[in-house]
Amino acid sequence: MKKYLLGLAVLLMGTAVMTSCDPAEDYPETYLQVYSTGAYVVNSGNMYSKIESSLTAIDYASSTATQNVFKAANGRSLGNTANDGIVYGNKIYLAVDQSNTIEVIDKKTKQSIKQIKTTDLLGKAEGADPRHIIADGGKVYFTTYGGYVAAVDTTDFALQKKWQVGSYPEGLVIGNGNLYVANSNYGAGGGNISCINLSNDNVETKNIEGVNNPTSIYYASNVLYVLDNPVYGPAPDYAATGENSLRTVSFAEGKSQKVADGNYAVCVTTGAATTARTSVEMVRPHFFVLNTPYGGTPSVSVLVAGSTQAQAMTLSEMPVSPCGIFADPLNGHIFVLSYKMGDNGYADYNGNGYVVEYDSAGQKQHEYATGVGSCAMFFDSAYKTAYAE
Template sequence: MAVLLMGAAMFTACDDNDNEQHEYIVPVTKGAFLVCSGNMSSNIDGSVSYLDYTSNQVANKQFQAQNGRSLGGTPNDALVYGSKMYIAVTGENTLEVVDAKTLKSLRQIKTNVTFGEGCLKPRHLTASGDKVYISFYGKSESSYDENWNATTKGNGYVVAIDTTTFTRQGIYEAGSFPEGISVADKKLYVCNSDYAACTKPSISIIDLTTGSGSLIKNDNIVNPQKIVLTTAGDMYVLDFGNYGDKKSGVYKISAKNNEVTRLMDANDMDCIGSNIFGYYTEFDASYKPVKTTYQVYNLLSQGTSTFYTDTNNEIIPACIGVDPVVGTVFIASNVKNADTGKTDYKANSKIFMFNVEYSQQGVFVSASKNAKVWGATAGVGPCAFAFNVTTNVIKY
């Protein structure tokens, strides 16, 4: 994931000589990709849906349409970096590299063959400089006793690859069942989830120059999934909890002393600037959803604002994405089975969009429904958003 408190745009200009032509570069988002994992038990392959901002229309199964083949089972994450999009396909042990404009395949990489036999089950992606980083479950294993108590053993890895040659540039051992990753200040941060076993979850901090590492462990961090960083080095972690007395939420880990503070309840999160967006669903005793609250936490004000409350279960949220340029918020939703009234994980999903207003300082002000993209049909098993960001050159 990204580093917080950094501007979305980087501008360049020529010197102040009035006789010379000036130009600056403006980032522009053309659309949003939604990675869908499919449904493994029903033999439904994963796919990529694409929302075009110009038409406000969603086109489904776009990877298959452009390449004449399926992504395969359980793609989990995608990253647009430069002119390419990278898709981690957990069930196939593949990394798909495609042209971000056309989705035409540039390379299909069998990760356990190309990067090393331990590079199994790719999970999440991030990038820095001329490298893309991929987390792998690797040699992590889990087992359960007759009471469904989990035991885990082995560790996973993070691999750095060159963005031009796609060759391995480095491999770093992480902890048990690594998930979300981030890179900042020549350090790699890894969420070691322990597959919700809650026996050895941790955050790995690995020095990319020396390869040395350290672990952060805390009783509140039991199932870490995503991590973002501030320029000051503070860590903001999405933790799924233990599905019991510890609820899922967003935590701050202080760079000064590793002190852990809970900021808000959340089942997922994404960020832009100083704003962390998330949602949290409350359930009754029969595990029926009662209410979902959509919130944003601002790092500058250190306050939380609710921008939407759903008590009718119109949205059954599966993941959240925030446009990195304009800050529009997207929610991918599962749907109910018309006959049973329960969530249908084999059915096509829906996309819901919120237009968001920010202050001049980039602080969240308000959000409103976008009627043009409210309930648009997308693929089966939505799990991650990525954004088709390009640049326009403005001359003056």
């Protein structure tokens, strides 16, 4: 009998121990939450003044900006006229126009992994002057002033495909299985848009009514948008005709409609993970549009994707000579690039610039120094463990 009671006691004790270790009871549910860690500023330098390109890194945690991070890590120049960049996976990709390179660097160390010579990859003419770059599905896509879009594998950096598009292509975007390209024709007028069907590689290039010098292109809420700029006449006057505007595009109909005034724009869909692992609170895609009319007063407006009426937005402090607008897709903060003013009262194109960070309501948060000719920004993120409520 004693042996039986002892055995029963041991059994019950074991059950109690096992119950107290039940994960559902003692350990809260966790999930990985993505959060913003910082940003990068691409500085083109000044080709005519022989000022090299550089990369500025902004760290949110310390609210500091570090200059020349590529050169510091590699002991060499980034090159001549860097124009665009992205973070994709654990790598950074930079399009360096006049050097005809795509620089691939390690996100953590900033050391170069591969320098892709676009003229070797595509040919001397076809690969000249890489301009803008995006990534999707294990590939990076970039445009060249040679009139091509190239797709490169992110593992071995080999050329996957190339497509001939219009004249002097600039921005590109993927939407609904297609890759759309803004062909600027170098601001001479007659710019158009190319549509690459990624499933069959068919390319259709079409003139769009109201679009003459497209430079940036976006796809939001199943709508195609393009940033169109004035057309410039011949030397020596280079007289400008037309206007800076954000336009919706119906590619099928070959028509467009103006929805905002501006020569810089960014489209962002901010999202914040909620307490449920599979639930994400998404904000409808929207544009921040920066208008900097020559001799006029700079302004910012907000356009919700799908609407046709932009709303004015007031920044608590407008930079002195704004030259670009960007937004962190995770925290929604707005960044406006700017030149500094020279002693002559005009923008100093040979001096270092700066960028102002605002919250989503337009209130200034920080100001960071940048390099010469700041022209693009892109953002970084990481994952952390979060606890479900």
